[in-house]
Amino acid sequence: GLVAAAAFERSKTDYVVIEARDRLGGRILSVDETGKPERGGFDLGPSWVWPQMQPAMASLIEELGLAAVEQYAEGYALFERQGQAEIETRRFPSDHMRESMRLVGGTSSLTRALASSIPHARIRLGTRVTDMTITRSGAELGLDRSSATSSLRAKHVIAALPPRVLDTTIAFVPPIEEQVRKLWRGTPTWMAPHAKFLAVYDRAFWRADGLSGTAQSMIGPMPEIHEASTDDGRAAVFGFIGIDADRRAELGEDRLIEACLRQLVRLFGDQASRPRATFIKDWANQPLTAAALDRTPTGHPEPFTGPWSGATWRDVLTLAGSETSPVDPGYLSGAATAGRAAAEAVFSAVTAAIPEPLPHAHQEKFDAA
Numbered sequence: 001g002l003v004a005a006a007a008f009e010r011s012k013t014d015y016v017v018i019e020a021r022d023r024l025g026g027r028i029l030s031v032d033e034t035g036k037p038e039r040g041g042f043d044l045g046p047s048w049v050w051p052q053m054q055p056a057m058a059s060l061i062e063e064l065g066l067a068a069v070e071q072y073a074e075g076y077a078l079f080e081r082q083g084q085a086e087i088e089t090r091r092f093p094s095d096h097m098r099e100s101m102r103l104v105g106g107t108s109s110l111t112r113a114l115a116s117s118i119p120h121a122r123i124r125l126g127t128r129v130t131d132m133t134i135t136r137s138g139a140e141l142g143l144d145r146s147s148a149t150s151s152l153r154a155k156h157v158i159a160a161l162p163p164r165v166l167d168t169t170i171a172f173v174p175p176i177e178e179q180v181r182k183l184w185r186g187t188p189t190w191m192a193p194h195a196k197f198l199a200v201y202d203r204a205f206w207r208a209d210g211l212s213g214t215a216q217s218m219i220g221p222m223p224e225i226h227e228a229s230t231d232d233g234r235a236a237v238f239g240f241i242g243i244d245a246d247r248r249a250e251l252g253e254d255r256l257i258e259a260c261l262r263q264l265v266r267l268f269g270d271q272a273s274r275p276r277a278t279f280i281k282d283w284a285n286q287p288l289t290a291a292a293l294d295r296t297p298t299g300h301p302e303p304f305t306g307p308w309s310g311a312t313w314r315d316v317l318t319l320a321g322s323e324t325s326p327v328d329p330g331y332l333s334g335a336a337t338a339g340r341a342a343a344e345a346v347f348s349a350v351t352a353a354i355p356e357p358l359p360h361a362h363q364e365k366f367d368a369a
Contacts, residue, residue, distance in 0.1 A: 001026075001160030002114035003060070003339025004320060009117055011347065016152070017118065018143065020128045020288050024115050026161075027191070027289055028332075030106030033200055033277040039112065040105045042198055042228060042236055044281035046191075046332055047071075047107060048100045054333035056340075061103070064113040068101040072227045075210045078267050080217035087267060089211075104231050110332070131171040132157060132317070139316045156346045160320040160339065162189040163308070164291035172313070180310035187323050188298040190330025192290035195241040195248055195282040197260040198228055199275040204235040206268050213237050215267050221259045225267070237264065245284035245295040253280050301329040318342045 001017060002024065008015040023037055027045040032038035049068060051058035061068060079088035103109045115123070124145070131142040138155035159166050163184035167176075176184075204227065206213050213227030222239030229235045239260065241248065248256060257278050264272035284290045301323040308319040320342035325334035 001158065001320065001339065002111065002118070003336050004158050004160065004343040005122065006114050006117050007340065007343035009119075009122070013347070015122065016154075017123045018127050018129055018141070018152075019123065019125050022126045024123070024125070025108055025111040027283065028107050028111050029281070030108035031279070035277075035279060037108065038106075039108070040230055040232055041108070042200065042230060042234075042279070043102075043107045043238075044196055044198060044279060045107065045283075047102060047226075047228065047238070049103060049107075049332055050099050051101060052099050054328055054331065056327065056337045057331075057333035060110070060333075060336045064110070066109055066113060067104040069104060069231060071100040071102055072229065073212045073214060075207065075212040077212055078215040080215070080219045080263075080267070082218045102231075106230065107332075129170055131173065133173040134313070134316055156316060156318065158318050158320050158342045158346065160335075160342070162192070162289070162291070162294075162321045162323050163187045163319060164189055164293055165288065166319070166321070168291045169287070174312055177310040177312055180308070180313075183304075183308070185293060187301050187304075189290055189294045189323060190301055191283065192294040193245055193284050193297045195243075195245075195256075195280055195284065196238055197222060197241055197256070198236055198238040198279045198281075199261065199264060199272070200277040201235040201237075201271070201275055204229055205271045206237075209269070211268065215239075217263065217267075220263065221256065222263055225264075237268075239263075241280070244297070245282070248282060249285070253282075256280055303327065303329055318345050 005015060005017050029045040030038060030041035030043050032041050048071065049057050049061070051061055051068060076089040076091050079090065081088065127143050127145040129141050130144050133140045135153065138153065139157050141152045141154065141157065143150045143152055164187060167181055167184040204213070213225070215225040217223050217225070220242050223242040225237055225239035227236070228238040241256065241260070243251070257280060261273060261275070261278070284295050303326045304324070305326045307314055308324050309317045320338040322331060322335035322338055323329050325338040327337050328334040
């Protein structure tokens with residue numbers, strides 16, 4: 001969404017960004033030790049980019065003037081196997097994680113850089129789109145902000161969210177064709193079923209033991225663990241929790257944290273039992289990220305180049321969630337590709353106009369992209 005908005009800003013096209021959360025970034029989330037969004041914080045959403053393999057991401061990083069560093073992987077990796085008490089150690093080649101890059105300042109540096117080019121007046125946080133209705137000149141959107149409703153008229157709408165979330169959170173008049181809804185429901189939201197555990201420490205003590213912070217486990221609860229220290233030196237490790245969403249809900253956050261810390265102690269020793277802070281980010285419990293169908297892992301979304309909106313809505317609605325990208329769907333690179341493609345697709349269909357207020361106090365009308 002921000003990629004498309006930045007393109008509209010450069011072209012002097014009239015537009016508005018509507019964001020249901022009280023922050024920008026969606027699944028991109030970098031936080032401080034208290035859990036508040038922070039510049040350069042710990043990433044609870046996506047941590048890596050692969051610019052060597054993803055040209056769209058490489059181009060975006062260069063355009064925004066961002067820097068990327070390799071995922072720390074010096075030293076031994078650890079392996080836990082079922083029925084085997086001893087922890088295995090193995091030294092990988094020093095370049096085994098070289099293609100996995102982390103953005104300096106956290107992944108949210110991407111969001112901040114894009115948003116810096118967009119005037120604050122163009123962005124509405126904490127505003128949900130509840131419905132869309134086709135009109136003679138485009139579409140009218142119903143909005144909900146802190147229980148106050150309003151409407152917004154646009155010549156074209158870009159929906160920069162997962163198709164499953166679009167299907168379950170917004171009502172369409174006339175209805176979306178059933179074959180299109182089937183396509184949306186059949187497109188998994190990448191990483192939405194997963195949860196991430198992160199522990200912050202006073203120092204990266206595992207490095208002194210010759211360990212990289214990387215571990216793989218057949219015991220769990222985390223099958224995959226990596227160092228997650230910030231580029232300014234604050235030490236942390238994170239892991240993906242290998243327990244399904246419903247079971248995580250049954251266990252509760254406190255028991256999950258205890259189980260994850262016990263695993264870190266098994267792997268890295270007693271110092272792992274004394275973190276400065278711990279976090280669990282369960283994306284399956286975020287209704288703006290995951291639909292009910294996403295609670296069960298169904299694999300990676302497949303690239304699809306056909307129409308996403310159907311015959312009824314194709315002239316008014318363009319999908320631009322990462323999962324709709326024909327290249328790298330689900331990844332940040334896919335979001336960049338989808339956002340650029342959406343902006344290009346509507347340029348010729350949009351004519352900028354001056355906003356005009358509706359007569360009612362709680363309604364707003366904008367001719368926007």
